[in-house]
Amino acid sequence: MQMARSIWVFIFTAFIILSVGNIGLHSPAYAQETAIEQPTGGSVPGGTTDGAASDSELWRMIRQGGQGNVVGGDPNSGLMIQSQGEDWRKLRNEELPRYSAWAILGILLLLSLFFAIRGRIKIEHGKSGKTITRFAMIERASHWLLASSFIILALTGLNLIFGKSLLLPIIGAGAFSSLTIFGKFVHNYVGFAFMVALVMVAVLWIKHNLPSRHDIVWFLKGGGMIGLGHPPAKKFNAGQKIIFWVVILCGVSISMSGWALLNPFTTTMMADTAALANSIFGTSFATDLAPIHEQQLQTTWHSIMAVFMIVVIIAHIYIGSVGMEGALDAMTTGEVDENWATEHHSLWVEEVKSGGGKSTSKTAQPAE
Numbered sequence: 275m276q277m278a279r280s281i282w283v284f285i286f287t288a289f290i291i292l293s294v295g296n297i298g299l300h301s302p303a304y305a306q307e308t309a310i311e312q313p314t315g316g317s318v319p320g321g322t323t324d325g326a327a328s329d330s331e332l333w334r335m336i337r338q339g340g341q342g343n344v345v346g347g348d349p350n351s352g353l354m355i356q357s358q359g360e361d362w363r364k365l366r367n368e369e370l371p372r373y374s375a376w377a378i379l380g381i382l383l384l385l386s387l388f389f390a391i392r393g394r395i396k397i398e399h400g401k402s403g404k405t406i407t408r409f410a411m412i413e414r415a416s417h418w419l420l421a422s423s424f425i426i427l428a429l430t431g432l433n434l435i436f437g438k439s440l441l442l443p444i445i446g447a448g449a450f451s452s453l454t455i456f457g458k459f460v461h462n463y464v465g466f467a468f469m470v471a472l473v474m475v476a477v478l479w480i481k482h483n484l485p486s487r488h489d490i491v492w493f494l495k496g497g498g499m500i501g502l503g504h505p506p507a508k509k510f511n512a513g514q515k516i517i518f519w520v521v522i523l524c525g526v527s528i529s530m531s532g533w534a535l536l537n538p539f540t541t542t543m544m545a546d547t548a549a550l551a552n553s554i555f556g557t558s559f560a561t562d563l564a565p566i567h568e569q570q571l572q573t574t575w576h577s578i579m580a581v582f583m584i585v586v587i588i589a590h591i592y593i594g595s596v597g598m599e600g601a602l603d604a605m606t607t608g609e610v611d612e613n614w615a616t617e618h619h620s621l622w623v624e625e626v627k628s629g630g631g632k633s634t635s636k637t638a639q640p641a642e
């Protein structure tokens with residue numbers, strides 16, 4: 275009797291425990307979590323129990339993360355192995371610095387060669403002594419806000435690519451660490467000044483940078499830089515229009531990837547871009563990116579855009595300063611010599627003189 279009672283109590287207790295356990299496991303909240311987190315319904319997938327099979331499903335779960343092991347919380351915490359992380363690290367530490375250095379040294383070399391061969395582009399007819407208003411105060415202020423913020427971003431950003439190998443050995447670990455941490459904060463905040471300036475420049479100059487038939491002639495004549503005379507141009511010539519659009523389009527792209535880096539794991543821009551490309555071009559880019567992979571692609575894209583812009587802007591700075599006599603005045607005083615203006619922007623001068631150049635209607639006046 276005693277024995278029968280003991281068996282009955284054991285069976286009853288086991289029944290209660292299993293039932294309660296099952297209710298817990300199948301409560302709506304748990305079911306919802308497992309539906310999301312466990313693609314295999316909670317069981318260990320495939321033939322792994324005898325240890326003889328290599329189970330692709332299991333390895334996929336280990337590589338893609340979050341599956342079956344982690345409920346809620348940081349989606350990255352279920353990611354045990356992320357193969358693309360190794361590729362990213364290699365790209366970040368080896369290819370990116372190498373190709374960036376080539377690109378920047380390459381443009382410096384090209385410009386030096388150009389300068390050695392062509393010299394400074396002079397005002398062909400000399401200074402006239404009369405000036406014409408080229409940029410209003412608001413245009414110059416927007417340009418210099420854009421320029422100064424970009425240069426700060428470029429220097430603090432380049433420190434992240436090259437600082438460890440170039441600066442650290444010279445200034446030592448302590449100074450390099452303080453400088454880099456300071457630079458990182460500066461980079462984060464100055465990014466917003468860059469975005470504001472980008473919008474200002476876009477609004478002020480977009481109408482002068484729409485393509486026109488004169489651009490084709492300008493290209494055919496080599497922009498007047500390689501000794502084939504001065505092709506006619508309005509306020510901005512075709513070369514400047516390219517600079518403008520590179521700055522605006524790459525500037526927007528770099529700002530968006532910067533935003534994604536400032537707010538990690540909150541955006542899916544790379545996955546969305548891949549999906550868009552797939553639907554437009556029929557490509558087959560992966561769209562189910564793990565959050566960490568999304569971030570890695572963002573840093574890579576941000577760096578590529580940055581280095582590309584730096585290369586283009588180095589060429590721009592060259593031509594706007596040492597490369598061409600009379601150009602810098604446009605962005606300092608806002609006044610340019612009439613002969614300079616007629617040589618480089620003849621159609622714009624005609625417009626201004628006939629009263630059509632609204633923003634730059636100040637007519638010629640004696641200089642000095």
Ligand code: HEM
Nearest residue numbers: 420421424425514517518521587591594595601602604605
């Ligand atoms: C020290 C650096 C810089 C100098 C000396 C400089 C100089 C100039 C000059 C002289 C112009 C007017 C050219 C003209 O009258 O036709 C100009 C225009 C312009 N600048 Fe800069 N600039 C600098 C940096 C930058 C930076 C960093 C950016 C953008 C990130 C930029 C974007 C532009 C744009 C979009 C234009 C109008 C299109 C063009 O003229 O190419 N500049 N700059």
